[in-house]
Amino acid sequence: MKRPSLSLLQRGGRLLALATLAGAAMAAQAGIRIEHWRLANGAQVYLARTDALPIVDVQMDVDGGSRRDPAAQAGLAGATAGMVEKGVRALGAEPALDENQLGEAWADLGAEFDVGASADRMSFTLRSLADPVLLAKAARLAAREIGDPAFPDAVWRRERERIAAGLREADTRPGSVAARAFGQAVYGGHPYGQEMTQATLAAIGTEDLRRFHAQWVVPCRAKLSIVGAIDRAGAERLATQLLSRLPQQGCPAAAPVAEVPPLAEARTERIAFGSAQAHVWIGQPGYRRADPDHFALTLGNYILGGGGFVSRLTEAVREQRGLAYSVYSGFSPGLHAGAFRIGFQTRPDQAAQAVTVAREVLARFVADGPTPAELQAAKDNLIGGFPLLLDSNRKLVGNVANIAWNDLPLDYLDTWRERMNAVTVQDVRAAFQRTLQPQRMVTVIVGGKDGAGS
Numbered sequence: 225m226k227r228p229s230l231s232l233l234q235r236g237g238r239l240l241a242l243a244t245l246a247g248a249a250m251a252a253q254a255g256i257r258i259e260h261w262r263l264a265n266g267a268q269v270y271l272a273r274t275d276a277l278p279i280v281d282v283q284m285d286v287d288g289g290s291r292r293d294p295a296a297q298a299g300l301a302g303a304t305a306g307m308v309e310k311g312v313r314a315l316g317a318e319p320a321l322d323e324n325q326l327g328e329a330w331a332d333l334g335a336e337f338d339v340g341a342s343a344d345r346m347s348f349t350l351r352s353l354a355d356p357v358l359l360a361k362a363a364r365l366a367a368r369e370i371g372d373p374a375f376p377d378a379v380w381r382r383e384r385e386r387i388a389a390g391l392r393e394a395d396t397r398p399g400s401v402a403a404r405a406f407g408q409a410v411y412g413g414h415p416y417g418q419e420m421t422q423a424t425l426a427a428i429g430t431e432d433l434r435r436f437h438a439q440w441v442v443p444c445r446a447k448l449s450i451v452g453a454i455d456r457a458g459a460e461r462l463a464t465q466l467l468s469r470l471p472q473q474g475c476p477a478a479a480p481v482a483e484v485p486p487l488a489e490a491r492t493e494r495i496a497f498g499s500a501q502a503h504v505w506i507g508q509p510g511y512r513r514a515d516p517d518h519f520a521l522t523l524g525n526y527i528l529g530g531g532g533f534v535s536r537l538t539e540a541v542r543e544q545r546g547l548a549y550s551v552y553s554g555f556s557p558g559l560h561a562g563a564f565r566i567g568f569q570t571r572p573d574q575a576a577q578a579v580t581v582a583r584e585v586l587a588r589f590v591a592d593g594p595t596p597a598e599l600q601a602a603k604d605n606l607i608g609g610f611p612l613l614l615d616s617n618r619k620l621v622g623n624v625a626n627i628a629w630n631d632l633p634l635d636y637l638d639t640w641r642e643r644m645n646a647v648t649v650q651d652v653r654a655a656f657q658r659t660l661q662p663q664r665m666v667t668v669i670v671g672g673k674d675g676a677g678s
Contacts, residue, residue: 256614258624258634259456263463265472266444270628271459272451272620278354280452281621284370284466285629288346288440291415291481291559297427299387299420304436305341306383308348311374320374326365335362337369343416344559345629346440350466351618354453363465371469373437375430384425391422402503402670405493409666410507410563414484443467444475449625451617484509484561492667502575502671506582507565511659513557513630520647520655521555526602527594527652528586529553529566534601540585541568547578553586559630564660572672579667587662593653607641 259271290301314320321329330337335352348370352362394400404419411417446467450459487508511517529537529552541551548568556562566586570578594602614620614637627636 256620256637258627258637260628260634261460263443263460263467265467266475267446267448267463267467268628269459269463270447270449270624270634271454271456272449272624273453273455273459274451274617274620275453277617278453279617280350280352280354280359280450280454280462281617282348282350282451282462282466283449283621283625284348284350285345285447285449285625286348286441286445287344287478288436288445289342289344290418291343292436292440292478293415293418295415295418296424297432298418298424300424300428300432300436301341301346301440302420303383303387303425303428304433305339305346307375307380307433308339308369308373308437309337310379310383311376312368313372313374315368315372318368321368322376323379326369329365333358333362333365335365337362337366339369343562347625348466349621356458359454359458359462360465363462367466367469370441370466375433375437377430380430380433384428387420387425388422391420391425398497398499398501398503398670401495401497402505402668405495405670406505406507406565406666406668407563409491409493409668410487410509410565412485414560415481416484416558416560416562441470442475443470443472445478447625447628449621449628451621451624481560487661487664487666490664490666492669494672495668495670496672497670499671500571501569502572502669503567503569504575504579504582504670505565505567505668506579506586506665507563508660508665509561510555510564511557511561512559513562513626514632515557517655517659518557519643520651521659523599523602523606523644523647524589524594524652524656525553525555526606527598528589531602531605536585536589537566537582540581541578545577545581547574547581551582575669575671579669583662583665586660586665590653590656590660590662593649593656596649599647599649599652603644603647607644610641 256272256274259273260268262268288301288304290299293300309326310323312321312326333352335350335358338349340347348366350362350366352359407417407419448463448466450462454462511521515521527536529535532538535553537551537553541547542549548570551566551568553564553566555564566582568578568582613623623637626632627634633639
């Protein structure tokens with residue numbers, strides 16, 4: 225068995241560690257210029273060049289997230305992403321590599337490669353030293369994983385058993401039970417509300433993994449975000465290499481995914497569970513990430529429940545009444561209206577009172593909006609922390625990928641502070657009134673003999 229090159233690993237480790245130390249310099253740059261173009265195969269490339277570190281980060285996103293899962297095979301996208309890294313096929317003079325051999329190959333290069341799936345997209349990430357020779361080798365290996373995954377039957381059987389055990393264990397946690405019930409209630413039949421179960425897992429075979437990969441991991445569905453010490457010509461070569469093992473022609477139109485339906489009425493679901501704490505979620509469909517209200521909703525949510533100990537929910541639920549140690553609110557926007565949720569844990573016998581207080585705080589905020597002082601404090605905190613969102617290659621590529629995936633303006637990062645500062649109290653109040661209807665919320669309470677004792 226070939227052992228990794230220690231000198232290369234040490235060199236890679238030292239350089240990767242510099243990402244944190246050089247963050248402040250990166251954030252202090254006058255501006256972040258993002259170039260965008262389309263390759264002949266239909267893939268789109270977004271490049272943010274920075275010479276702060278001799279590193280290149282890539283995130284390739286394709287429209288192959290869990291919203292594309294068949295209902296009877298919920299979890300297929302995540303299973304496919306997880307299996308991509310379990311081996312590659314032999315092709316020509318290139319031998320097959322199993323998961324251990326792939327791990328050693330990446331270690332030899334001092335590079336990193338990962339695959340994952342979210343609700344909207346499947347993401348392939350590559351991090352390598354910018355040295356042209358090393359970067360080319362990393363790109364060739366990544367291209368094999370992207371284009372020629374083996375999906376070995378024996379490994380999938382092992383992984384399926386591991387996932388099944390995880391699902392069984394999740395059923396013993398009240399938080400997991402609450403999350404599943406909340407998602408189903410908020411999203412109804414929309415794919416955002418689908419979760420893998422023992423039945424849907426059992427329905428997934430290796431041929432299903434191969435078909436899903438072949439259908440969705442194609443150049444014309446790909447957006448590649450590239451950040452680091454690389455120019456446009458180098459970025460184009462890198463993107464072309466990463467996609468080289470995939471079919472370059474043909475891209476059947478993808479069936480549209482319906483929007484998340486609004487809730488018609490309020491609904492409360494109580495689930496008995498033998499836990500010391502009741503887990504409570506309150507919410508409804510929120511907004512799409514491309515919504516122009518995003519800035520007003522972000523600032524407003526910080527004041528309502530996203531700002532920790534300075535939020536209204538914390539003041540009312542924790543500080544004034546001692547009903548919960550922590551309480552939060554948040555939006556999860558995506559290509560469709562992701563959920564707005566308020567979440568906390570409390571004693572089962574206090575759950576009904578805590579829910580009433582949280583609902584009252586929300587209704588008052590939607591009706592009246594924030595005070596000028598609250599809004600200014602939220603701006604000071606979020607705008608002051610903005611450089612921390614860009615203080616490494618890894619964070620910057622995530623932001624560029626966000627711009628690419630949601631079709632945001634290329635100058636989004638340059639104008640972020642200005643747009644945050646422009647939000648008024650009236651903007652926040654109007655945005656919350658357009659987005660949320662406190663009288664039509666889903667409430668899920670898990671805990672207590674009769675569902676939180678109420």
